[in-house]
Amino acid sequence: MKKILFLALFFCTVNLHSQIFQSYNINLLSLSQPNLGDEGVDNRRYSGCWGWHQVSKNKEYGICGASNGTYFIDVSSPTTPTVSGFMPGAQKSTYREMKTYQHYCYIVSDDGQNKNFQIVDMQYLPDSIHVVYNDSTLFRRGHTIWIDKDKMYIGAMIQTLPLAITSMAVYSLANPESPVLLRKLDQDLPLLSYIHDMYVRNDTVFASAGSQGLYILKFDPIMNKFSQLGTYVDYQSHGYNHSSFLTKDGKHLIFCDxxxxxxxxxxVNVENLSNIQPIKDWNPTGGNTTPHNPYIRDNFAIVSCYQDGLFIYDISQPSNINTVGYFDTHPQAGQNIGNYMNAPYRGNWGAYPFLPSGIIIANDMQNGMFVLSAASAFTTTIKNPVGIKENTAQESNLIIYPNPASTQIALHYTTQNPSTLYLKNILGQVITEKEFNGSLSEYLDVRSLESGTYFISISEKGNIKTKKLIINH
Known part of the structure; x- marks a missing residue:
């Protein structure tokens, strides 16, 4: 077993030309851009993401797929994340996905290069990661991955020997460090040529088959065979069926084309798999953005949309779905500037909303890994039908970027109360003081300041929050 130990790793706060992110009921806690040098097509540096809770140490991690590999970022202190490990991968790879099982992370990638399937042991984090497998013997490429209990599903899998594409395959993780191929979908349903993504629960597979539509399959581990339970193909506004997620009660499915x-x-309603019924179709921005990956947490749907970021919907009343939060991870284009340009497939790739703390990890292809708090969104319902306790306390946070800075910084602070901003030097002398009545989104010119250490403070109702600022001309 090969060991990779990271005692120090370069980590950077994003400089987005000091743009402020538009949001509703979602607060930015931190923004990480660990990969600055490797760039794929369409200026992509990041792709899929996931999360992991280290129960033994009660720590949380964001797993960030990048074009040069996979970063393991400790987000236990979500306003000050740190890179704990890095698993190198094929360079300039713009498709990378990962899932976790026990204390292992399984990583696949897919585009026009030779690739390896990778397994990483995370139990030694935050000190190190251990490489368990980094090879193409099992398979060479996979577009997507899903883990259901001790089974791993790989979509659009490409083998090395013999060189062939398989629509989907399932592996046993009885030994987590040595997956064993159980069955290829082609062996039972050869007419399904390509499974782009899949959501699996208790061996029932909701398979997004691209232009062939949505197929519901069953894997029988006793017979070691796939069978078809239902389809949903000629629905209104159908296109390339991309990905889906099932509600906790198993009655409804959300999916994106x-x-x-x-x-x-x-x-849609999936209580009767032989007769799936549409419930509601909607577009987050009136027909402009492209929804990519959906997730469901309790009675909320969290949907990553390319140019317009992350949206949260209250789905407790399926026929009356309402927007309760959004955060635009991609201010370069989209609704915020009224210009979608000609690049619809840039921006927010995916998210992970299942960490015990409630924070959300979201990866933007150009801008990096966002750590978000959606506490306000998750307690905003029309009639509070699911019995969630209302929380009227407004979360406050102070975001400063870039840091270090040379010309100007952007300041973002969310509150409902009057507050005062202070910029102080290392001696505690006040350089700038400004009062605000509520939230602030402010640019501060720092060109006249000498290089060195400064402090930004917010005073609110007798409480003071302070962050260090480095000026480096």
Whole structure:
């Protein structure tokens, strides 16, 4: 077993030309851009993401897929994340996905290069990661991955020997360090040529088959065979069926169609798999953005949309779905500037909303890994039908970027109360003081300041929050 130990690793706060992120009921806690040098097509540096809770040490991690590998970022202190490990991968790879099982992370990648399937042992984090497997013997490429209990599903799998593409395959993780191939979908349903993504629960597979639509399959571990339970193919506004997620009660499914761009989000009733019924179709921005990956947490749907970021919906009443939060991870384009340009497939790739603390990890292809708090969104319901206790306390946070800075910084602070901003030098002398009545989004010119250490403070109702600022001309 090969060991990779990271005692120090370069880590950077994003400089987005000091743009402020538009949001509603979602607060930015931190923004990380660990990969600065390797860039794929369409200026992509990041792709899929996931999360992991280290129970033994009660620590949380964001797992960030990048174009040069996979970063393991400690977000236990979500306003000050740190890189704890890095698993190198094929360079300039713009498709990388990962899932976790026990204390292992399984990583696949997919584009026009030779690739390896990778397994990482995370139990020694935050000190180190251990490489368990980094090879193409099991398979060479996979577009997506899902883990259901002790089974691993790989979509659009490409083998090395013999060189062949398989629509989907399932592996046993009885030995987590040595997956064993159980069955290829082609062996039972050869007419399904390509499974782009899949959501699996208790061996029932909701398979997004691209232009062939949505197929519901069953893997029988006793017979070691796939069978078909149902389909949903000729639905309204259908396109390239991309990805899906099932509600906790198993009655409803949310899914997105990725191609052509700007198709709506679909919400359907799947209680009868032989007769799936549409409930609601909607588009987050009135037909402009492209929904990519959906997730469901309790009675909320969290949907990553390319140019317009992350949206949260209250789905407790399936026929009356309402927006309760959003955060634009991609201010370069989209609704915020009224310009979607000609690149619909840039921006927010995916998210992970299942960490015990409640924070959300979200990866933007150009801008990096966002750590978000959606506490306000998750307690905003129309009639509070699910019995969630209302929380009227407004979370406050202070975001400063870039840091270090040379010309100007952007300041973002969310509150409902009057507050005062202070910029102080290392001796505690006040250089700038400004009062605000509520939240602030402010630019501060620092060109006249000498290089060195400074402090930004917010005073609110007798409480003071302070962050260090480095000026480096």
């Amino acid at each position: 990725e191609v052509p761009e700007r198709l709506p989000i679909h919400f």
